[in-house]
Amino acid sequence: MIELRPTPQQERWLAAAVQLKVRNHPWIAQRSGGWSSPSYIARCAFFVLGLAACGLSAAAFEIVLKPWALFGAGVTLLVVAEWLILRKHLFHAGVEEALWTGGLLMVAIHFVPSNRELGLALAVALVLALAAMRLLNAFLLTLALAAASVAIDLAGGHRLVGESHVAIASGVFCYAAGATALLLARMEFLRPSHDHMLAWPMVIMPLCGFLWLAAQLSPAIRIATGLASGIYALTALILGIRRRSHAPLLACMASLGCIAYQLRDLTPLPLKLKLILWGSVALLAALGLDRYLRTARRGITSRQIGGGSNALDLLQIYAAAALSPRSSPHVAEQFKGGGGTGGGGGADGTY
Amino acid sequence: MMDSMHSLEIECRELAAAGLVTESDAARVGALERGAIFSVFEELRFALYAAVAAITAGIGLLVKENLDRIGPITLIVVLGLASFGCYATVLRAKWQDKERSLGGDYLLLLGALILSADVGYIESQFHWLGTEWQWYLLILAAFHGVSAYGLDSRLVLCAAIAALAAWFGIEGQVATMFSAAAAGIRLGSHATVCAATLLTWRAANRRLGGSAGFESVFDNFAANIGFWGALALCLTPGARLLGLGLLAALAGASIFKALRSGEEIFAVYGAAYTALTLCCLEAQVVHYGLGLLLLELTTVVAGALLLWRFHGHVTARA
Numbered sequence: 001m002i003e004l005r006p007t008p009q010q011e012r013w014l015a016a017a018v019q020l021k022v023r024n025h026p027w028i029a030q031r032s033g034g035w036s037s038p039s040y041i042a043r044c045a046f047f048v049l050g051l052a053a054c055g056l057s058a059a060a061f062e063i064v065l066k067p068w069a070l071f072g073a074g075v076t077l078l079v080v081a082e083w084l085i086l087r088k089h090l091f092h093a094g095v096e097e098a099l100w101t102g103g104l105l106m107v108a109i110h111f112v113p114s115n116r117e118l119g120l121a122l123a124v125a126l127v128l129a130l131a132a133m134r135l136l137n138a139f140l141l142t143l144a145l146a147a148a149s150v151a152i153d154l155a156g157g158h159r160l161v162g163e164s165h166v167a168i169a170s171g172v173f174c175y176a177a178g179a180t181a182l183l184l185a186r187m188e189f190l191r192p193s194h195d196h197m198l199a200w201p202m203v204i205m206p207l208c209g210f211l212w213l214a215a216q217l218s219p220a221i222r223i224a225t226g227l228a229s230g231i232y233a234l235t236a237l238i239l240g241i242r243r244r245s246h247a248p249l250l251a252c253m254a255s256l257g258c259i260a261y262q263l264r265d266l267t268p269l270p271l272k273l274k275l276i277l278w279g280s281v282a283l284l285a286a287l288g289l290d291r292y293l294r295t296a297r298r299g300i301t302s303r304q305i306g307g308g309s310n311a312l313d314l315l316q317i318y319a320a321a322a323l324s325p326r327s328s329p330h331v332a333e334q335f336k337g338g339g340g341t342g343g344g345g346g347a348d349g350t351y
Numbered sequence: 352m353m354d355s356m357h358s359l360e361i362e363c364r365e366l367a368a369a370g371l372v373t374e375s376d377a378a379r380v381g382a383l384e385r386g387a388i389f390s391v392f393e394e395l396r397f398a399l400y401a402a403v404a405a406i407t408a409g410i411g412l413l414v415k416e417n418l419d420r421i422g423p424i425t426l427i428v429v430l431g432l433a434s435f436g437c438y439a440t441v442l443r444a445k446w447q448d449k450e451r452s453l454g455g456d457y458l459l460l461l462g463a464l465i466l467s468a469d470v471g472y473i474e475s476q477f478h479w480l481g482t483e484w485q486w487y488l489l490i491l492a493a494f495h496g497v498s499a500y501g502l503d504s505r506l507v508l509c510a511a512i513a514a515l516a517a518w519f520g521i522e523g524q525v526a527t528m529f530s531a532a533a534a535g536i537r538l539g540s541h542a543t544v545c546a547a548t549l550l551t552w553r554a555a556n557r558r559l560g561g562s563a564g565f566e567s568v569f570d571n572f573a574a575n576i577g578f579w580g581a582l583a584l585c586l587t588p589g590a591r592l593l594g595l596g597l598l599a600a601l602a603g604a605s606i607f608k609a610l611r612s613g614e615e616i617f618a619v620y621g622a623a624y625t626a627l628t629l630c631c632l633e634a635q636v637v638h639y640g641l642g643l644l645l646l647e648l649t650t651v652v653a654g655a656l657l658l659w660r661f662h663g664h665v666t667a668r669a
Contacts, residue, residue, distance in 0.1 A: 016362035019380050020372045024666045027371055042662050045619045049626065049655045053648060060644040095655055192359070244386030249394050257401075272416065275409030283402035283461070290395050290454035296388065302453065304392040305383060312393060314616060317568055319400060320460055320506045323407055324513035325467045 005136065006035040006091050008190035014091070015192040035089045040311050043094035050098025053077075058106060070110040077103030092137070092193070101131040101140060121151035136193035138200035145177045145201055146208050153212070167212040168221075174209030175228055178202050182236060182248060199247035203254055206232050210258040226262040229255040241300070358384040392453065399457035407464045414472050423476045430469035437462025441502060451502075460506040463498065467491050467510065488518035500561065505568055512549065512572050519545040521576060535587035542580025543597060549573040570608070574617065577601045578624040585632045598628050609665045618661040626654025 006014065010032045017028040023039075038046065054077055061073035081100035090096045108123040128144035131137065149170040156169055181202035189195055206229065213225045233255035240248030260278060269277065293302035360381040367377035382388045414426065421429075441459045444451055451459075474480060474487040495511035498504070519541045553569035556562070581601055584594025605621035608614065630647045637643040 012359055012362055016359045016366060016380075019359060019384075020363065020366055020376060022366065022371050024663065025371060027369055038659075038662055039615055039666070041616055041619055042658065045623050045658060046655060049623065049651055049658070052626075052630075052651045053655070056644050056648040056651060060641060060648060063641045063644070244389040246393065249391065250397075253394065253398065272409045272412035275405045275412070277409075279402045279405030279409060282398060283406065283457075286395055286398040286402055287454040287458070289391075290399075290452050293391065294452060299387055300389050300391060302391055302395050304453075305388060305390040306379060309393075310614075310616070312396070314571065316396065316400070317505065317509050317571065320509035321513040321516075321572070323404060323460075323464055324510045324517070325411070325464070325471050 003033065003089075004086070005134075006033060010035055011091070011191050011193060033089070035091045037090075037092045038094070040309075041314070043092060046094030047098045048094075050095040051102065053095075054098060054102030054106075058102075068110070070106040074103045074106030074108075074110065077106065092135075097131070097135050097137055097140070100135060101128065104131060118151060118154040121147055121154050125151055132197065136191065136197065138193070138196040138198075141197050142200040142204045145174070145205055149174050149177075149208060149212065171209045171212035171225070174205045174212060175232070178205035178209065178232065178251070179235075181205065182232075182239060182251065185245070185247070186239070186243065199245075202236070202247055203251045206251065207254050207258065210255075210261075214258075214261065222262050226259055229258040229262070233259065244299070360384045395453055396457075399454060403457050403461045403464070406461060407468070410465060410468050414468055423472070427469060427473055427476075430465055430472070434462045434465040434469060437465065438498075445502065456504060456506055459498075459502060459504050460510065463495055463507045463510045466494070467514065485518060485520075488514050492518060499565075503562055505562075505564055508565055508568050509572075512568070515548070516545055516572070516576060519548075521545060521579070535583045536590055539580045539584035539587065539590060539594060539597075542576050542583065546573045546577035546580060549576070567614070570614075571616070574601070574605055574620045578620060578628070582624070582628045582631065585628050586635065588635075591632065594628075595632075598625060606661055609661060613665055615662060615665050618658060618665050622654045622658035622661065625657075626650055 013028055013031040014023075014035060014037050017023045017025065017032070018037075018039075022028055024036075029036075037043075054073075057077060058070060058073040061069040061076075065072045077099045081096045081103060084090045084093070084096040084099070104127045105124065108127045109120070112119045112123045114120070125144050125147035128140050128147055132141035132144055152173050153167045153170040156167075158167065178201060181198040185195070185198040185202065210225055210229060213221055216222070233252045236248040236252040236255065240246070240252060264274065267274065290302045293300060295301075296303075363372075363377045363381045363384065366372050367374050383390075410430065414430075437458050441451065441455050441462070444455055470487055470491055474484055478484070480486050492511045492514035495507050495514060499508035499511055521538065521542055549569050550573050553566055553573070556565055556569065577597070578601055581594050581598040584590045584597060587594070602621045602625045605617040605624075609616075609618035609621065629650045633643060633646050633650065637646055
């Protein structure tokens, strides 16, 4: 019998193997039905390589099969992706996700007239949602919801480029999607991927909702978005602590960032002082919390448990290096300290 | 009390019973899964990074815009005091034999970054190094390097390496990699020397009994900078053979390291950078449209297959 995807139990074995770092062990392979799933870092690399393969295939088909290029490339990519899933038993491997999504997008775009923005946005949202369901991919589901918010905006008679308007319907949709994910996450799912599929939207969608409305300067919208972000942050914080879950806490932090942005005019201080002041407040708060939770309180601790994530450790070292100043000190006008851009130490100072 | 119980605890217990993991590991993951213990380490790390980034960005703007109003001496003293305050807090904890927390790590990074901004500003105002101004970056790299060892901080080591790379002129030249041939050769040679310097530093670190945690920092930066150099040389007519040789050597070394140490990221570097560089090179050398596309597609597929093959070996090794 052909298996379309791992069963919930097989997926749980894959997840447990990742947690305990025993991936690829024959014992695990036996219980996970031969399905294989690489680490997060490798998955990202495979996804990028898969996207490159999609683009190159479409370009090659464009030369040999011009009127049907997208359709031909799309079908080919879909067949390859399904072959990788059904025969090679790849699950969350990155490459099959890129090929499947890219392939279906090409097929959909082939049939949608390029001058119909609304149809295109709807098709993209639908394709991404289908891909998310087929591949159990949280990132694609979040993209589908974001594309749906674009479609809602276009359905209201707006244009994406060259028009400033109040996208209330899209903003409300994004906030509602985030809140729904936050509330649904209390359910117990058998598949770990279903948890992830709710975690991503609960973090990203309120940010999307905020971005739809953040450009508006009217006091009512600023107060409304600030309040919405505040309520969302508080709810996410409470639920995150009760459920012992990271995603709601990240959603809370993202929403706090939105509130900070809306409060930017609270003081007449210039931007640089605001950055230093609020950065210092955030630093002190984080240092205080770190100190307070060094001894676990009701099971919550600031200490790292286990080895931590390789991907996040890597991100940390590159992010730390990215903050270092790199400008020529002889060009005072272009000088920026930490966090600044520019360049040109070394050999000749040209940039 | 938790109101959601997605838990892999049963699987963890079975893995321990089968002897694949120790009882203590299974118990630790089991406790995490059922929420008996919950670490907010990553959330705090993110918050601390955002705070440090905001402060350093603010200081950057302050230095840039407020020269006339505040005056250089005041600014230099204030930044110096702020940096000293950060270092002093961490040093006090060290002298009291207290274990440094995550917050302490980021406070130290903030001190190092403020000091970098201060030193850069001093040089821009007083021109003590004259036309050799870029040496201030090497001085910073040396200072951060010493303090990274003295205070055992990977984050400050990252700041030291970033200053060293800037001294080699790498940061400023990456943007011009695709535009000017001369810049490509310069970037390629500088990046190669910088990567070699980092590997020498790493070897000295190991020989002199430096922190084992520093080695992965050196390895990651050396690999990235080395591959950028190879890419720059491959994109430069007249230096392509050299670039290809360097690319082959780096890819081999990366994959060998991945297979030996079980660090998957080096297999990713080895396969992905090689595929990317070869695609860029093919785009420059092959001019026939369909042939180029098929060649590039073959390269990408080969890169993915190579990565898959090595990934399996690496994870088995890990």
